[in-house]
Amino acid sequence: MEPFHLNRRFLLLAGVALALPVPAFAADRPSPEVVVLQWYRLILELIRHTATYSPPVASRAFAYLGVALWEAVAQSRGLTSLAGQANGLAPLPQLPGAVDEAVLVHATLSAATATLFANTGPTGQRAMTAMTEKLGAKVTEGLDAVLTADSSAQGAAIATHILAWAETDGGAKVENLGFPMNYTLGGKPQSWVPTSAVRLQQTPLLPGWGDVRPFALTGDLPCGLDPHPDYSEDPASAFYAEAVEVYETTKTLTDEQKLIARFWSDDPMLSPTPPGHWISILSEIAARDALPLDQLADALARLGMAVADAFIVCWRVKFEYDLLRPITYIRRLIDPKWEPLLNTPPFPEYPSGHSSQSGAAYAVLEAIFGSDFAFNDATHEADGLPVRSFPSFKAAAEEAAISRLYGGIHFRAAIDNGIAQGECVADFINRMKTL
Amino acid sequence: MKRLALLFLAGPALADGPAVPQFVEETEAAGFAHSFTGDWEFVVGGGAAVFDCSGDGLPEVFMAGGTSSSALFLNESSETLAFRKAGSSGLEMDMVSGAYPVDIDADGVTDLAVLRVGEARLMRGLGDCKFSDASADWGFDAHDLWHTAFAATWEKGADWPTLAFGSYIDRAQEEFPWGNCTENLLYRGAARKFAPPLSLNPSFCTLSLLFTDWNRSGTPALRVSNDREYYKGGQEQLWHIDPEAEPHLYTEAEGWKRLRIWGMGIASRDLNGDGYPEYFLTSMADNKLQFLATPGSEAKPQYADEAFKRGVTAHQPYTGDDLRPSTAWHAQFEDVNNDGFADLFIVKGNVWAMPDFAEADPNNLFLGQEDGTFVEAGDKAGVASMLQGRGGALADLNGDGLVDMLVVNRNGPAQVWRNAGPVGTWVAIKPQMQGANRDAVNAWVEVRSGDRTQRQEVLVGGGHAGGVLLPLHFGLGPAEAAEARVIWPDGEASDWVKLILGQINMVER
Numbered sequence: 001m002e003p004f005h006l007n008r009r010f011l012l013l014a015g016v017a018l019a020l021p022v023p024a025f026a027a028d029r030p031s032p033e034v035v036v037l038q039w040y041r042l043i044l045e046l047i048r049h050t051a052t053y054s055p056p057v058a059s060r061a062f063a064y065l066g067v068a069l070w071e072a073v074a075q076s077r078g079l080t081s082l083a084g085q086a087n088g089l090a091p092l093p094q095l096p097g098a099v100d101e102a103v104l105v106h107a108t109l110s111a112a113t114a115t116l117f118a119n120t121g122p123t124g125q126r127a128m129t130a131m132t133e134k135l136g137a138k139v140t141e142g143l144d145a146v147l148t149a150d151s152s153a154q155g156a157a158i159a160t161h162i163l164a165w166a167e168t169d170g171g172a173k174v175e176n177l178g179f180p181m182n183y184t185l186g187g188k189p190q191s192w193v194p195t196s197a198v199r200l201q202q203t204p205l206l207p208g209w210g211d212v213r214p215f216a217l218t219g220d221l222p223c224g225l226d227p228h229p230d231y232s233e234d235p236a237s238a239f240y241a242e243a244v245e246v247y248e249t250t251k252t253l254t255d256e257q258k259l260i261a262r263f264w265s266d267d268p269m270l271s272p273t274p275p276g277h278w279i280s281i282l283s284e285i286a287a288r289d290a291l292p293l294d295q296l297a298d299a300l301a302r303l304g305m306a307v308a309d310a311f312i313v314c315w316r317v318k319f320e321y322d323l324l325r326p327i328t329y330i331r332r333l334i335d336p337k338w339e340p341l342l343n344t345p346p347f348p349e350y351p352s353g354h355s356s357q358s359g360a361a362y363a364v365l366e367a368i369f370g371s372d373f374a375f376n377d378a379t380h381e382a383d384g385l386p387v388r389s390f391p392s393f394k395a396a397a398e399e400a401a402i403s404r405l406y407g408g409i410h411f412r413a414a415i416d417n418g419i420a421q422g423e424c425v426a427d428f429i430n431r432m433k434t435l
Numbered sequence: 436m437k438r439l440a441l442l443f444l445a446g447p448a449l450a451d452g453p454a455v456p457q458f459v460e461e462t463e464a465a466g467f468a469h470s471f472t473g474d475w476e477f478v479v480g481g482g483a484a485v486f487d488c489s490g491d492g493l494p495e496v497f498m499a500g501g502t503s504s505s506a507l508f509l510n511e512s513s514e515t516l517a518f519r520k521a522g523s524s525g526l527e528m529d530m531v532s533g534a535y536p537v538d539i540d541a542d543g544v545t546d547l548a549v550l551r552v553g554e555a556r557l558m559r560g561l562g563d564c565k566f567s568d569a570s571a572d573w574g575f576d577a578h579d580l581w582h583t584a585f586a587a588t589w590e591k592g593a594d595w596p597t598l599a600f601g602s603y604i605d606r607a608q609e610e611f612p613w614g615n616c617t618e619n620l621l622y623r624g625a626a627r628k629f630a631p632p633l634s635l636n637p638s639f640c641t642l643s644l645l646f647t648d649w650n651r652s653g654t655p656a657l658r659v660s661n662d663r664e665y666y667k668g669g670q671e672q673l674w675h676i677d678p679e680a681e682p683h684l685y686t687e688a689e690g691w692k693r694l695r696i697w698g699m700g701i702a703s704r705d706l707n708g709d710g711y712p713e714y715f716l717t718s719m720a721d722n723k724l725q726f727l728a729t730p731g732s733e734a735k736p737q738y739a740d741e742a743f744k745r746g747v748t749a750h751q752p753y754t755g756d757d758l759r760p761s762t763a764w765h766a767q768f769e770d771v772n773n774d775g776f777a778d779l780f781i782v783k784g785n786v787w788a789m790p791d792f793a794e795a796d797p798n799n800l801f802l803g804q805e806d807g808t809f810v811e812a813g814d815k816a817g818v819a820s821m822l823q824g825r826g827g828a829l830a831d832l833n834g835d836g837l838v839d840m841l842v843v844n845r846n847g848p849a850q851v852w853r854n855a856g857p858v859g860t861w862v863a864i865k866p867q868m869q870g871a872n873r874d875a876v877n878a879w880v881e882v883r884s885g886d887r888t889q890r891q892e893v894l895v896g897g898g899h900a901g902g903v904l905l906p907l908h909f910g911l912g913p914a915e916a917a918e919a920r921v922i923w924p925d926g927e928a929s930d931w932v933k934l935i936l937g938q939i940n941m942v943e944r
Contacts, residue, residue: 036631041611042610042611045611045613048613049613049664050791051719051760051789051791051792052791061880111753118790119789119790119791120786120789121664121786121787121789122474122475122478122786122787122789123478123604123612123613123664123665125476126475126609126612127609127610127612130609131610132612134609134610175759176751176758176759177791179758181758196820197740197741197742197744198720198721198743198744198748198750199720199721199742199743199748199750200721200748200751200760218902225930269663270663270695343444382614382667382668383667384668385668
């Protein structure tokens with residue numbers, strides 16, 4: 001994908017969208033863009049409140065939802081399908097005729113969400129039903145019955161096609177919240193070992209996630225990364241120095257550094273997770289700037305695939321290196337009573353997942369919106385954390401990455417090389433053709 | 436009340452472990468026919484209140500009914516369990532989620548705080564297991580909330596109790612209920628009336644409340660367990676409840692450490708004999724067993740989770756084929772094998788068709804051991820029910836000195852088990868005061884036998900949506916003699932008194 005200047009491009013596309021034939025509808029019917037953002041608001045809640053949705057699993061859902069949405073919009077507007085570009089995606093069923101885009105995207109997202117979040121609890125189920133019915137009633141109000149039926153059927157057909165594709169990627173089934181019942185630890189001094197007294201987390205999260213089929217990455221899973229400093233317990237070693245950096249930093253954290261650590265902590269079940277954080281950022285921008293539907297769908301699809309592929313390759317590498325966490329090393333060699341600010345995630349250290357997926361996210365969003373795109377981030381406002389402002393996506397990603405050092409859960413190499421890995425992933429996404 | 440001869444039989448034991456009590460399910464034979472029913476608004480709740488309203492020494496059982504009627508079961512047990520459902524006790528009502536017994540007006544007849552999805556009610560005990568709604572008479576300003584938790588205490592110098600009511604979600608919110616926790620309320624009063632309640636703001640979708648003297652300061656604080664599924668910016672809470680002062684939260688500056696769990700229930704007991712209570716917090720997957728990090732007069736409210744170390748994470752089913760993570764609700768410590776070490780009972784059950792969690796999720800019965808660890812015995816004891824449990828209770832239902840068990844299941848039959856022994860040596864203590872707070876809530880009862888001293892705090896609250904108000908039960912293991920004293924709520928200690936074993940001993944002030 002070629003970078004472009006945001007304002008010029010949006011103006012152009014807004015003109016194209018207005019030129020398309022659109023059915024007449026009641027004045028208070030929600031626009032397709034409103035429908036999408038309403039669904040994504042709910043999806044972010046479902047991510048938070050569905051126990052299976054650890055960050056890698058969440059990223060997968062965002063990818064399939066985004067692709068489903070994009071394919072619906074692409075068909076409606078004659079734009080380029082991702083079929084033949086995204087790995088394993090076959091051409092989709094074609095539109096039977098005219099569709100109403102609000103009904104189309106509502107039906108697509110309703111069906112896809114219902115399946116991807118089939119294992120959410122009773123409150124989530126109730127919320128999905130309410131959203132489907134209430135928003136469905138609004139988007140179909142006053143609309144021709146045949147058009148409504150055709151649009152709904154097409155949305156459902158697109159979702160069915162995407163969900164069937166999703167079933168074959170190796171990531172559809174997650175058991176025991178992602179923690180294997182049996183797992184043999186590496187057994188070397190540098191190997192990852194459990195870091196908490198949580199019984200469920202005595203095995204690492206999703207050790208096989210690196211085998212999930214990626215969306216854009218091709219070949220023998222590219223975007224590997226440089227190794228971390230050689231493991232050593234020698235105080236003169238580079239590895240020891242990285243540990244000392246974590247230790248010393250966390251002993252002298254400023255209030256701002258603590259806030260940064262917590263802002264990007266993005267814990268599963270207590271937040272929309274790291275990939276959801278970036279989706280939240282995009283949703284805020286879309287609402288603020290009234291992004292037109294095709295731009296919105298394109299961005300959601302690209303961002304979803306970017307974070308999903310970043311997690312896949314990151315997880316592959318994590319289990320190849322199988323590196324211990326700072327809490328293990330520091331307590332073993334530096335300070336047995338050391339406590340990091342954040343809870344240490346239950347899987348190997350290198351590289352940092354948040355850094356990798358934030359690297360991919362910023363590079364994809366930068367390709368869409370430009371490199372100096374300023375925005376506010378209110379993802380955690382309801383949780384009592386303040387809105388943060390960023391001059392660019394890259395600045396946000398870099399802050400997300402360094403937050404893991406402030407939180408005491410990653411060494412420097414995992415952060416720096418994680419960002420680079422994400423940028424590599426973004427290159428693949430940015431080469432895909434859509435608009 | 437029938438009392439059996441004291442026996443100390445060699446019962447079945449885990450390999451080099453504690454004797455496993457044998458529980459016999461007598462649900463059907465005992466006439467214990469009840470169901471807690473409902474859909475979304477009754478995914479939580481289902482509590483049971485166990486107390487003696489007939490005066491015969493055998494406890495009655497009141498159970499929430501959800502969309503069905505709540506019911507009071509009159510206890511007619513002898514050697515085996517037997518209950519008769521009361522026809523018109525005054526406690527038959529709809530939309531009940533739970534209940535706690537407490538003698539609000541200090542007339543010596545236990546009253547009942549009834550939690551409802553809607554307005555809560557305060558039911559005055561009239562004697563002979565009859566009750567009337569005294570909410571208006573007592574100035575109780577009931578709010579229309581999804582009530583899920585309750586606790587009571589008597590603040591220093593107060594002649595009227597302080598009640599805390601916990602509530603859950605704004606049930607009008609369908610698409611976005613998350614972040615819409617409704618308020619918890621604190622009712623204080625005097626001269627036999629409650630004042631308008633104070634809001635315990637912020638409230639975080641509470642499922643258990645407990646007034647507890649966590650630091651033995653003589654002033655109980657309010658422990659609050661909250662469900663992270665619904666709050667935003669929330670955590671577990673501990674409130675200062677100081678007489679005549681506004682409630683305020685313990686802060687990080689005071690040592691409170693943030694903990695965010697699917698808080699469902701609280702059980703409390705001094706497990707390690709240091710004089711300070713430990714807390715078991717139920718949740719989904721791993722549960723928490725909290726020990727005060729630095730006991731002593733300068734103790735800060737900081738706790739170390741020792742659930743893993745002591746074998747009570749109870750994170751997944753221990754029997755059956757369904758090994759998905761567990762969902763825990765009611766919890767309670769009692770000594771079910773009378774060996775002198777508190778045991779832990781946890782009611783389990785899937786929330787409602789949540790495929791990420793076990794649907795065949797057996798209740799736990801962990802037996803406490805001398806080294807401070809616990810060993811699971813639910814299956815060997817015969818109580819590994821796979822129904823969708825919520826509330827429950829451990830209580831001596833037939834007066835034989837053995838703690839029996841009942842469970843309230845959601846959309847399924849309630850169950851009751853008789854503990855068939857081995858019996859062991861036991862004693863029960865009933866502290867009684869004149870005037871307000873007759874049952875000495877937040878007093879500490881200490882039982883000394885040999886070189887061991889066991890302690891229990893008299894509590895009204897905790898568990899999941901229900902509680903027990905009965906003489907405190909102590910197993911004594913091989914002891915042949917024991918004595919007890921009560922540290923009354925104002926801090927004054929009674930003299931040590933020699934106990935008659937195998938009986939309820941009343942200690943009066």
